[in-house]
Amino acid sequence: LDVSMDMWSYFHTCLVSIWLHRFYIYSAVAFGISLWIVIQFTATIRTKRKKSPGNPASSKGTPDKLGNGCAPPQAQEVPIAGVKIFYGSQTGTAKRFAKALAEAVTSLNLPVEVINMGDYDPEDSLSEETSSSNICVFLVSTYTEGQPPESAAWFCKWLEEAANDFRVGKSLLQGLRYAVFGLGNSAYVDHYNTVGRSIDRWLWMLSASRIMTRAEGDCNVAQSKHGSIEADFEAWKANFLTRLQVLCRGEKKSCSRKCKKGKCKSSEKQSKESSDHEHGMSEHENAEGEELFETSSEEEAGGTDSVVDVEDLGNIMGHMKKAKVLLHSRYHLVSFVCQFLQAKLIGLMIFALFSGYKLIGSHSGVKLCRWTKSMLRGRGGCYKHTFYGIESHRCMEATPSLACANKCVFCWRHHTNPVGTEWRWKMDQPEMILQEAIEKHQNMIKQFKGVSGVKEARLEEALTVKHCALSLVGEPIMYPHINRFVRLLHQHGISTFLVTNAQFPEEIRRLEPVTQLYVSVDASTKESLRRIDRPLFKDFWQRFLDSLKALAEK
Numbered sequence: 024l025d026v027s028m029d030m031w032s033y034f035h036t037c038l039v040s041i042w043l044h045r046f047y048i049y050s051a052v053a054f055g056i057s058l059w060i061v062i063q064f065t066a067t068i069r070t071k072r073k074k075s076p077g078n079p080a081s082s083k084g085t086p087d088k089l090g091n092g093c094a095p096p097q098a099q100e101v102p103i104a105g106v107k108i109f110y111g112s113q114t115g116t117a118k119r120f121a122k123a124l125a126e127a128v129t130s131l132n133l134p135v136e137v138i139n140m141g142d143y144d145p146e147d148s149l150s151e152e153t154s155s156s157n158i159c160v161f162l163v164s165t166y167t168e169g170q171p172p173e174s175a176a177w178f179c180k181w182l183e184e185a186a187n188d189f190r191v192g193k194s195l196l197q198g199l200r201y202a203v204f205g206l207g208n209s210a211y212v213d214h215y216n217t218v219g220r221s222i223d224r225w226l227w228m229l230s231a232s233r234i235m236t237r238a239e240g241d242c243n244v245a246q247s248k249h250g251s252i253e254a255d256f257e258a259w260k261a262n263f264l265t266r267l268q269v270l271c272r273g274e275k276k277s278c279s280r281k282c283k284k285g286k287c288k289s290s291e292k293q294s295k296e297s298s299d300h301e302h303g304m305s306e307h308e309n310a311e312g313e314e315l316f317e318t319s320s321e322e323e324a325g326g327t328d329s330v331v332d333v334e335d336l337g338n339i340m341g342h343m344k345k346a347k348v349l350l351h352s353r354y355h356l357v358s359f360v361c362q363f364l365q366a367k368l369i370g371l372m373i374f375a376l377f378s379g380y381k382l383i384g385s386h387s388g389v390k391l392c393r394w395t396k397s398m399l400r401g402r403g404g405c406y407k408h409t410f411y412g413i414e415s416h417r418c419m420e421a422t423p424s425l426a427c428a429n430k431c432v433f434c435w436r437h438h439t440n441p442v443g444t445e446w447r448w449k450m451d452q453p454e455m456i457l458q459e460a461i462e463k464h465q466n467m468i469k470q471f472k473g474v475s476g477v478k479e480a481r482l483e484e485a486l487t488v489k490h491c492a493l494s495l496v497g498e499p500i501m502y503p504h505i506n507r508f509v510r511l512l513h514q515h516g517i518s519t520f521l522v523t524n525a526q527f528p529e530e531i532r533r534l535e536p537v538t539q540l541y542v543s544v545d546a547s548t549k550e551s552l553r554r555i556d557r558p559l560f561k562d563f564w565q566r567f568l569d570s571l572k573a574l575a576e577k
């Protein structure tokens with residue numbers, strides 16, 4: 024009896040303990056299921072990509088179009104004209120290293136130029152390096168919160184934007200050969216060497232070719248690979264010079280271009296180091312590289328070398344299908360997780376993060392238009408400047424509704440912004456939206472202070488908003504207080520340019536006068552409109568025709 028009582032009491036204790044800890048158990052099970060779903064989902068996407076006939080990785084025998092971190096054979100054969108050493112430094116270490124490297128390169132009888140990133144305009148000059156036959160070296164340190172040194176801020180910003188802007192062809196820097204040495208301190212655990220890593224990644228995303236593995240110098244002597252940042256640099260410098268001599272001799276290791284998981288079949292027997300050199304990255308990086316390769320393939324993206332504007336729809340029509348595949352795969356995982364968590368707000372924030380929008384309240388956004396940036400630097404403005412003399416640097420691009428009733432195939436916010444046919448969001452007041460929009464716009468403008476090429480006078484002018492483009496993202500006319508918002512803008516002496524997607528004829532009729540009203544005509548037949556704009560409204564064609572009528576009545 025005692026034994027059975029003991030058993031029962033033990034069993035009872037277990038049950039009570041399970042009951043008391045049930046929330047941990049639920050959490051563990053939920054976490055396990057989520058993990059399993061994500062793994063399954065990722066595996067499915069990878070399998071699909073590998074099977075896809077358009078996937079360069081699956082086309083054996085076909086030379087890859089992108090570098091995949093491995094300098095294309097043609098690029099390696101190009102003789103070396105010289106070495107350009109770019110440095111970004113706050114307290115002088117990177118600058119010192121740049122000079123030391125320059126001396127060493129000079130001793131190899133190669134022309135060398137040391138360039139402070141702060142004095143260099145990547146927009147003007149970096150693409151020239153794709154055909155200059157130079158080797159570009161980047162020595163850059165990381166500062167507080169993973170930021171670049173002040174002098175390198177514009178260089179990094181430009182590179183990041185170019186790498187992430189879907190309108191910029193992913194082969195923008197194809198042919199540029201580079202090496203990166205990052206300076207940092209591993210005591211900054213969360214941001215260790217982030218700038219060097221990012222520059223390396225952005226260059227790679229734009230199809231530049233690494234000539235060797237990125238290296239990292241660590242000020243933290245306890246962790247530094249060679250005992251100090253100086254020793255780290257010396258070791259990397261020696262490797263770099265060896266690599267340079269190899270390239271100068273025109274020697275190249277054969278690359279079968281059948282790289283799989285970062286390993287080249289032809290190089291399996293070679294030492295790990297030479298394999299790294301050939302591929303220009305470590306095994307770990309190769310895995311990362313493969314991922315990047317899959318998502319930045321020019322072939323998949325259907326990109327071109329030149330900048331493509333969304334407004335140049337005709338030019339990108341031929342690439343849309345492939346671009347759609349890319350956009351799908353890029354954002355699908357994010358979208359999936361968001362749906363899984365039922366977290367629409369998270370989706371909106373992710374959208375803001377990826378697209379460079381600053382969110383306002385719960386449904387509005389503001390962004391710096393590329394023409395605003397262009398005019399800040401004394402260059403040309405958008406067509407509104409050409410046609411009507413609008414000063415693009417004084418124009419704020421904003422929307423009171425990030426939500427839209429279409430899911431256009433050419434829209435880069437695909438799957439990440441809310442869609443719907445009617446207003447379903449908590450409503451923010453126009454006064455609040457305008458005030459925050461101007462503040463956030465001004466903050467973005469202020470970030471250009473001191474940036475190479477930016478005109479001081481234009482920057483001052485830009486702080487006073489004179490025009491507002493209610494366009495590009497979302498459907499501004501969906502916002503129920505759109506008339507109040509437009510009136511408010513006019514009261515502040517701000518002219519209004521509103522673009523609507525031709526799905527809200529009644530709202531167009533009710534709209535009070537704006538400075539200019541545009542209705543997007545994305546297709547000329549019902550079927551093509553359905554395929555291009557992928558409207559949510561069932562009567563989308565009638566709405567489209569009515570919208571044009573409403574515009575004509577204005």
Ligand SMILES: Cc1cc2nc3c(=O)[nH]c(=O)nc-3n(C[C@H](O)[C@H](O)[C@H](O)COP(=O)(O)O)c2cc1C
Binds near residue numbers: 111208209242
């Ligand atoms: C205020 C401060 C913040 C720093 N933040 C970081 C950091 O976030 N990540 C990192 O890797 N290194 C960080 N470092 C270390 C520097 O990158 C390192 O000292 C580097 O060698 C400086 O190079 P420079 O003299 O060329 O600017 C920081 C150093 C200072 C003084």
